[in-house]
Amino acid sequence: MSTPDSTALAQQMSTRFAFLITGLAMSAWAPLIPFVKSRLAIGESTLGLLILCFGIGSLLAMPVTGMLVNRYGCRRVITTSLLLMCISLVCLAISPGIPGMAINLLLFGMMLGGTDVAMNMQAVVVEKASGRSMMSGFHGFYSLGGIFGAVVMSALLWFGLSPFHSLLSLTAVLLLMLAYSAKDLLPKAESETSGERDPFFVLPRGKVLLIGSLCFVAFLSEGAVLDWSAVFLNTLRGIDPVYAGLGFACFSVAMTIGRFTGDKIVNALGGTRVVLWGGLCAATGFLLVVFVPHSAAAFIGFTLVGVGASNIVPVLFTAAGNQDSMPMGLAISAVVSMGYAGLLAGPAVIGFIAELSSLSVSFGIVALGLLALAALAKKATTK
Template identity: 35%
Template sequence: MTPFPGARRAVSALFLLNGLLVGSWAPKLPTLMQRLEISEAVAGLMVLVLGIGSVTIMPLFGALTARRGSAHAVRLAAWLAMPTLLLISLAPGLWTVFAAVLLFGGAIGGMDVAMNANAVAVERARRRAIMSSCHGFWSLGGLAGAGAGGAVITLIGETGHALIVTLVYSAGLVLALPRILRDAPGADQAAAVPLRLPRSPLPYVIGLMALCSMIPEGAILDWAAVYLQREMGASLALAGWGFAACAGTMAVMRFLGDELRRRMGAVRTLRISTLVAMAGLGLAGLADQPLLAIAGFGVAGIGIANMVPIAFSAAGNVPGLAQGVGLSVVTTMGYSGILLAPGSIGWLAEHTSFSLIYMGLAALLLVPLLLSPLARTADFDDRPDAAPAQTA
């Protein structure tokens, strides 16, 4: 019988719920631009604030994971994230929206570090890769949030949309959190964990690989809807499907990713994935009408799908690092790509075009292609057995 089946389902549910929140942000940005009457540059600054909140909080939750375990950290972050989307919708002016977005970014960032660390703990306990499928559940949540978000906002308004998402998210937490894997270290082990950055260069180089892999994902999340609506004349409901197409194909490929990694190895899987992502981004950038661009984002999602899970799994198993430390470095660097870099895209979009930007992002993926040999630590055959954890 497979050990810890409840913990496997619980951590998958957390990825799904986090993806629901993040996906629900995608159609909200054009709505905020309209409500607050702001330009792409100001919206880009808003996305930057979201990223600052995330990358500031991520190292703190990495340290908390190392000291108290991922189960404690993910509970705290998940409940902190619960009201944030509603706060953004209720904030009356630009500065209050910025404050709510900062809190939103910090909460989802802390949750991301902790739930990825919990997924690594489940992988170790089961001696089997699950990271890609966990991120597949995140993509399903993103698909639901982004795909339905534009239509729901159109029907019942921005606040009604946020209230529905918040209620669904809260119900999911009540069901999932009691069943997550309890991986708290012993008292002696926790006291021995140094709260400092690792001295080995390996986590930082893997972090660079994750950074370049996640910048295109962030550019699709935050700007695909704006690209389709403003440069191609798509409706709000259709524009939301830019990220939804990417999230949907990512979900399918991530559910296949663990088996692909087992059959082909992490390095080969990463290389093929990178080449497919480059082709999809190029197609989206060269498209001359919305449906073709959406198809390009869908192809990009096929490639992006397993790049980040492989990097995270590799980082969570770097030899000689305490649990959560290496992963917090890589997630912080990686999510600076998905959260900070898109803020610069808003400024670039006013001086060039989103079409050119997406083509440039395809070229950026040459970096993870060249660094792909570092993914070998994500293959379980080369790792010693780890002591199993307990279910909560």
């Protein structure tokens, strides 16, 4: 017979597994992209449109997942989404033709988006029950999965396995992890106890709109480093393309370490100070990259961005779950959707601004956005 303490620990562990599995599945796609491009014999523009299908799928699923979780529970939604995500992940290696790949990427994106909202709803409920900050640690497992997923897939491909067999091997591990942890996922959502059903979709309002806007800025800064740091280092700092990706590596390692230490920091300083100082640290990183014309300064700057940004989103997600202007499920859906809009659309906007001026100007604008985020930290994170 399980005790309350053992049940809570099992729910916390199942939440960590959900974040880890999602990070592993998400990152497994990246090493596959060159193989997809070669197999389908397509150019960069067509490949870009296919990748856009992934983003569209995520944004389609995120706004309605909160309602689905409130009706069917975290366990059903997370388990179903992860199962379909694993199936679609394997199919990415064998999808016939461009239409088939587009449909599969749309499904993969939808399942990832749905899982992202549902597991963050589970994380908010589990964190509340624990009485302490846990969100950063949960997101740390997503980051850890992102690192290991890319490394494992790259290693399997390097050892000579085909993309299909590589994905099949990884997916088998993901399904075993899901089978082990699914029973401890929350059977229902917190808001189901009220006896009322949330509407299918509502526009964000009040504090949720503010929190979502700050998430947009935070995710945009992450997307800026992901998509543009290597280009910046190569074109403006003269670093060889082989080493230009190290800027993102510095950012990723700093973010992962920051998230695994973030819960202690949030418990010690409070969410408001973490968002305030995190925004200032990330902004300082971008300004260092822009204004100090040396490659070492750029690497330090991207590291500072990772440190500063690491715990902003987890704290904002917790704030979305604790506010009272919207039901928790709808609030998490709205905030996650707005955040990922920044991750997906932001880099394109940065590229457009860079085309009109320079990439330095684009990074400078991102820094200003992070300073605004820091200024609004108290308003967003306090009731």
